[in-house]
Amino acid sequence: MADLKVNVAGVEFSNPLIAASGRFGFGREYNEFYPLSVLGGISCKGITLKKRDGNPPPRIAETPSGILNAVGLQNPGVDHFIEKDLPWLKEQDTVIIANIAGNTEEDYCMMAEKFSDSDVDMIEMNISCPNVKSGGVQFGTSCATVGAITKAVRAKCKKPLIVKLSPNVANIADIALSAEAEGADALSMINTLTGMRIDINTRRPIIRNNTGGLSGPAVFPVAVRMVWQAASAVKIPIIGMGGISTWQDAVEMLIAGATALQIGTVLFSDPYAPVKICEGLSKFMDENGIKSISEISGTIKPW
Amino acid sequence: MKYDAQAFELISNKEIANGIFDWTVKNKSLSSIAQPGQFAHIAVPGKTLRRPISICDTDGENLRLVFQVKGQGTEIMSQLKEGASVDIIAPLGNGFKIEKGKKYCFIGGGIGVPPMLYAAKAACKPLVITGFRSKDFVILQDDFKSIGADLVLATDDGSTGIHGFVTDVLKERINEVDEICACGPFPMLRAVAQAAKENNKPCQVSLEERMGCGVGACLVCACKVKRANGEEEYLHVCKNGPVFNAEEVVF
Numbered sequence: 001m002a003d004l005k006v007n008v009a010g011v012e013f014s015n016p017l018i019a020a021s022g023r024f025g026f027g028r029e030y031n032e033f034y035p036l037s038v039l040g041g042i043s044c045k046g047i048t049l050k051k052r053d054g055n056p057p058p059r060i061a062e063t064p065s066g067i068l069n070a071v072g073l074q075n076p077g078v079d080h081f082i083e084k085d086l087p088w089l090k091e092q093d094t095v096i097i098a099n100i101a102g103n104t105e106e107d108y109c110m111m112a113e114k115f116s117d118s119d120v121d122m123i124e125m126n127i128s129c130p131n132v133k134s135g136g137v138q139f140g141t142s143c144a145t146v147g148a149i150t151k152a153v154r155a156k157c158k159k160p161l162i163v164k165l166s167p168n169v170a171n172i173a174d175i176a177l178s179a180e181a182e183g184a185d186a187l188s189m190i191n192t193l194t195g196m197r198i199d200i201n202t203r204r205p206i207i208r209n210n211t212g213g214l215s216g217p218a219v220f221p222v223a224v225r226m227v228w229q230a231a232s233a234v235k236i237p238i239i240g241m242g243g244i245s246t247w248q249d250a251v252e253m254l255i256a257g258a259t260a261l262q263i264g265t266v267l268f269s270d271p272y273a274p275v276k277i278c279e280g281l282s283k284f285m286d287e288n289g290i291k292s293i294s295e296i297s298g299t300i301k302p303w
Numbered sequence: 304m305k306y307d308a309q310a311f312e313l314i315s316n317k318e319i320a321n322g323i324f325d326w327t328v329k330n331k332s333l334s335s336i337a338q339p340g341q342f343a344h345i346a347v348p349g350k351t352l353r354r355p356i357s358i359c360d361t362d363g364e365n366l367r368l369v370f371q372v373k374g375q376g377t378e379i380m381s382q383l384k385e386g387a388s389v390d391i392i393a394p395l396g397n398g399f400k401i402e403k404g405k406k407y408c409f410i411g412g413g414i415g416v417p418p419m420l421y422a423a424k425a426a427c428k429p430l431v432i433t434g435f436r437s438k439d440f441v442i443l444q445d446d447f448k449s450i451g452a453d454l455v456l457a458t459d460d461g462s463t464g465i466h467g468f469v470t471d472v473l474k475e476r477i478n479e480v481d482e483i484c485a486c487g488p489f490p491m492l493r494a495v496a497q498a499a500k501e502n503n504k505p506c507q508v509s510l511e512e513r514m515g516c517g518v519g520a521c522l523v524c525a526c527k528v529k530r531a532n533g534e535e536e537y538l539h540v541c542k543n544g545p546v547f548n549a550e551e552v553v554f
Contacts, residue, residue, distance in 0.1 A: 025520035032305035058513040060523040
């Protein structure tokens with residue numbers, strides 16, 4: 001029987017599948033389908049210092065093999081989360097990752113401080129949300145800003161720090177190196193690609209925010225390429241995500257250089273996807289005499 | 304464990320009006336627990352998103368779902384053959400609250416009519432007002448008659464039934480009823496809610512919004528509500544609704 005355990009920045013996961021931030025809320029809804037311990041971990045819905053209402057609807061549009069979304073970080077705020085949701089999450093026997101977002105560097109630092117004193121296992125710094133007016137992706141698109149905010153948050157963060165990268169950049173390897181140089185313990189990538197759809201009858205964008213973040217199988221090849229480029233540049237582990245829908249996709253993303261994986265959009269069509277992907281992964285490993293996930297990670301043989 | 308996604312057999316698929324399809328899905332486990340106003344989230348082959356379809360009726364053995372072809376997803380659904388396997392998460396959301404002893408008025412506009420059938424079955428001799436664009440889109444009239452509803456048909460163009468809107472009929476007959484339940488286009492719901500408020504009648508409305516997960520996790524199907532303290536906030540059609548107290552909805 002294959003061992004699906006992985007270790008990211010000193011934190012052990014029972015399997016490499018982590019629910020991606022934004023698709024999974026704070027876990028309670030999917031706990032109605034299966035015990036959350038089937039997941040290696042949960043990256044919680046992005047949390048901000050104060051409660052946020054999010055964007056007006058519509059917040060979602062379907063695309064060929066994917067979706068656009070612009071929720072705009074609707075969340076109850078960090079204090080509410082720590083008090084009301086975290087204690088329950090910590091009982092679910094899975095790794096809990098706090099995904100933090102903010103408008104300013106100070107916001108991120110205060111969030112990191114608050115979560116450092118909480119029971120979360122890791123902190124994922126979201127500097128790649130394309131759907132908010134200030135903050136978010138504006139920190140994630142240049143090496144200088146990625147480096148500066150990573151350095152500032154690192155100084156306040158006592159938990160393992162994951163920096164979540166945007167694909168909306170010219171050179172992902174340089175961005176990854178900047179985060180690593182300033183103290184990131186791991187990277188997660190890719191966040192969504194900025195996209196747009198227009199209703200041809202009304203000539204209005206389908207999403208009220210005009211643009212939204214593209215996710216799902218449509219972005220998978222982009223994600224594989226970027227994980228490969230970043231993994232070739234840095235030594236810290238990478239959590240790969242972007243359109244993973246099947247166990248074959250999971251293997252492919254691991255081969256490209258990922259240590260662990262996040263899945264999101266596939267949950268819309270199949271809430272049981274994490275269970276099925278784990279089963280497929282385990283069978284693949286058994287059939288190929290692979291004893292651990294680390295024997296797959298980064299084994300790409302590029303031409 | 305409250306939710307499950309399961310494959311069920313499509314036992315009948317009929318086009319009952321212009322672009323409107325009537326599915327019967329063999330589904331004992333879900334049809335026996337479904338409440339009026341709840342919905343089924345249906346996986347569409349080749350599509351990333353499921354399609355939320357309100358429950359039109361159930362007989363404890365089968366689930367009846369009536370939908371209109373609006374885009375590629377519903378087009379694919381309309382072409383599924385009898386015997387096909389359909390992956391469904393249901394029943395989802397909060398439905399209509401129907402109390403015994405009250406006289407209800409159920410109002411449906413267009414493709415908002417189907418969920419009113421199951422709701423009307425739960426009430427005693429209800430007034431049912433159905434509105435459609437024209438005679439080509441009229442559905443479910445015999446079904447409402449067979450459950451003993453006091454049925455009114457209205458069309459926007461007068462091609463059959465009363466020439467006018469459902470709200471015109473409601474205003475004339477609102478004194479006959481204790482409570483109103485409505486499903487249909489947003490402007491219709493706004494007008495129904497307004498009429499209910501002016502006449503001090505409680506009103507429940509079933510809302511629609513582009514939806515993702517269907518269970519309340521992804522937060523995309525937002526709708527604005529006003530709390531008792533006057534504060535406005537976004538709730539979600541799939542988990543907090545689809546049925547809301549009209550007083551709370553910010554139209």
